[in-house]
Amino acid sequence: MKHKAIVVGLGNTGKYTVAALKESNDFECVGIIRRKASPEMFEGVKQYESLSQLPVKPDIAILCLPSKQMPEAAKYYLEQGVNVVDSFDIHDKVAQTVQMLDAVAKENKKAAVISAGWDPGSDSMLRAVFQALAPKAKIYTSFGPGMSMGHSVVARSIKGVKDAISMTLHLGMGKHKRHVYVILDGTLPESEVYKLMKADNYFAHDELIVETVQDLAPYKTPSHGGLIEMEEGETKAKFQMTVNNPRATAYFMVSCARAALRMPAGAYTTIDLPLVNLLEGERIDNIKKYV
Amino acid sequence: MKHKAIVVGLGNTGKYTVAALKESNDFECVGIIRRKASPEMFEGVKQYESLSQLPVKPDIAILCLPSKQMPEAAKYYLEQGVNVVDSFDIHDKVAQTVQMLDAVAKENKKAAVISAGWDPGSDSMLRAVFQALAPKAKIYTSFGPGMSMGHSVVARSIKGVKDAISMTLHLGMGKHKRHVYVILDGTLPESEVYKLMKADNYFAHDELIVETVQDLAPYKTPSHGGLIEMEEGETKAKFQMTVNNPRATAYFMVSCARAALRMPAGAYTTIDLPLVNLLEGERIDNIKKYV
Numbered sequence: 001m002k003h004k005a006i007v008v009g010l011g012n013t014g015k016y017t018v019a020a021l022k023e024s025n026d027f028e029c030v031g032i033i034r035r036k037a038s039p040e041m042f043e044g045v046k047q048y049e050s051l052s053q054l055p056v057k058p059d060i061a062i063l064c065l066p067s068k069q070m071p072e073a074a075k076y077y078l079e080q081g082v083n084v085v086d087s088f089d090i091h092d093k094v095a096q097t098v099q100m101l102d103a104v105a106k107e108n109k110k111a112a113v114i115s116a117g118w119d120p121g122s123d124s125m126l127r128a129v130f131q132a133l134a135p136k137a138k139i140y141t142s143f144g145p146g147m148s149m150g151h152s153v154v155a156r157s158i159k160g161v162k163d164a165i166s167m168t169l170h171l172g173m174g175k176h177k178r179h180v181y182v183i184l185d186g187t188l189p190e191s192e193v194y195k196l197m198k199a200d201n202y203f204a205h206d207e208l209i210v211e212t213v214q215d216l217a218p219y220k221t222p223s224h225g226g227l228i229e230m231e232e233g234e235t236k237a238k239f240q241m242t243v244n245n246p247r248a249t250a251y252f253m254v255s256c257a258r259a260a261l262r263m264p265a266g267a268y269t270t271i272d273l274p275l276v277n278l279l280e281g282e283r284i285d286n287i288k289k290y291v
Numbered sequence: 292m293k294h295k296a297i298v299v300g301l302g303n304t305g306k307y308t309v310a311a312l313k314e315s316n317d318f319e320c321v322g323i324i325r326r327k328a329s330p331e332m333f334e335g336v337k338q339y340e341s342l343s344q345l346p347v348k349p350d351i352a353i354l355c356l357p358s359k360q361m362p363e364a365a366k367y368y369l370e371q372g373v374n375v376v377d378s379f380d381i382h383d384k385v386a387q388t389v390q391m392l393d394a395v396a397k398e399n400k401k402a403a404v405i406s407a408g409w410d411p412g413s414d415s416m417l418r419a420v421f422q423a424l425a426p427k428a429k430i431y432t433s434f435g436p437g438m439s440m441g442h443s444v445v446a447r448s449i450k451g452v453k454d455a456i457s458m459t460l461h462l463g464m465g466k467h468k469r470h471v472y473v474i475l476d477g478t479l480p481e482s483e484v485y486k487l488m489k490a491d492n493y494f495a496h497d498e499l500i501v502e503t504v505q506d507l508a509p510y511k512t513p514s515h516g517g518l519i520e521m522e523e524g525e526t527k528a529k530f531q532m533t534v535n536n537p538r539a540t541a542y543f544m545v546s547c548a549r550a551a552l553r554m555p556a557g558a559y560t561t562i563d564l565p566l567v568n569l570l571e572g573e574r575i576d577n578i579k580k581y582v
Contacts, residue, residue, distance in 0.1 A: 132546035255423035
């Protein structure tokens with residue numbers, strides 16, 4: 001019997017999540033929830049505007065929404081008795097969010113796995129492995145070059161901005177530069193948009209360039225990357241990854257959805273999960289395969 | 292209050308394990324157990340010939356023994372009511388060993404973490420992360436160039452061999468070549484030693500070269516390395532590590548000792564452990580730091 005999953009939101013990540021669920025052997029996608037459901041099927045899956053419209057109760061909801069909406073949405077699904085996975089990516093609010101959701105999850109006897117994209121998500125697990133190998137090492141994470149989905153969503157929400165994409169460039173040693181291409185809506189000059197953006201927690205910590213353009217298309221790319229490095233004495237380790245950003249997020253969330261269904265009630269980040277719980281199949285077979 | 296650990300065996304890994312325990316903030320090393328204990332202290336730690344000689348009962352035993360001795364030794368310590376960590380590295384016997392020890396651990400209400408070096412160990416965790424990111428990817432692990440401690444111990448145990456070291460060279464795509472330097476004891480010719488070595492499960496799967504030398508010193512190095520790779524569609528990931536082999540094993544075992552003390556009774560491999568359990572400090576602080 002396959003686990004019944006719903007996908008909440010049908011942007012790029014949502015679309016890839018529907019595909020990732022289909023490719024798995026242990027999940028079926030029983031519905032897509034969107035604010036404005038289309039009567040058309042997407043990849044053979046029906047769209048709904050709310051959970052109550054679904055003919056079956058899903059086992060798990062995979063949230064493919066802007067980060068800022070995720071904690072409230074996760075809370076809602078847990079309260080409806082549905083396990084939940086998201087890719088909440090506001091690093092400095094992960095701890096408080098997992099604590100808030102832990103109480104809700106336990107009350108409703110369900111599990112939530114939050115921040116389950118590639119960073120935070122799989123990269124978080126790698127940072128923990130690196131530190132366990134070399135407890136005194138300083139670990140550097142660098143992102144890019146690539147378009148940040150989370151930063152792009154926030155850039156679009158800034159007053160005066162009609163549309164925007166935010167590119168991440170890495171300067172080495174974990175330092176970044178944000179280059180945001182914006183189409184202005186005419187209500188504020190670029191300098192004011194810059195100030196508002198720089199004041200947002202997403203953009204406050206890095207060098208920021210705001211560039212006004214007429215068309216975003218030439219700057220759009222799903223490609224992104226990450227680099228995690230450490231060096232401590234004779235231990236040198238480096239993890240390098242290039243991904244299609246929403247696609248990698250989608251696949252990792254499906255793996256974490258599997259883990260959520262194997263955990264006791266509570267809210268978790270990826271570093272709280274036994275890795276074997278993310279993998280299809282039986283524990284002992286996966287020990288044979290991966291250990 | 293610090294956890295009381297003992298180190299069993301005082302080869303290279305044992306020595307680094309004593310050092311790693313000292314550098315941690317949550318462990319103290321309360322003894323070293325060796326077949327022939329020296330009256331001298333090692334790094335301020337007393338040596339004993341058996342557990343019963345220790346003036347205090349340790350919380351955990353970290354086994355720094357040849358792999359072939361580890362399952363029995365792990366069983367022994369569990370039966371004495373002591374949690375246990377080892378770096379058992381015979382890949383195709385990990386599953387049966389963890390099952391055997393699971394029963395013993397549960398009966399004695401203790402925990403064991405086995406195969407907790409860098410491969411199997413930290414690399415196993417990375418392979419699982421890679422697969423969770425790209426479920427259809429083929430994952431390749433390559434070792435070397437470097438001296439394999441496990442293979443060297445086995446090479447030395449072959450009839451006709453006085454001393455030996457086994458070098459691992461990688462051929463790419465997860466294929467390896469073993470180059471074993473041997474000093475013969477004169478009871479068997481090199482060709483017979485080759486046959487016996489090739490028949491051992493440690494050497495049966497790879498290309499093998501046996502070379503007779505007079506002195507092993509020029510070939511000895513603690514440096515080793517690993518490479519884990521995958522490529523699937525737009526996802527490309529690569530993990531590269533260079534380590535001092537016994538040192539990295541020691542540090543990772545201490546991290547896994549911490550995890551063992553945080554797990555319910557049972558036997559585990561590294562992919563069974565929530566990563567946060569390997570790290571010093573409180574869960575929520577580590578979520579802030581690593582997620």
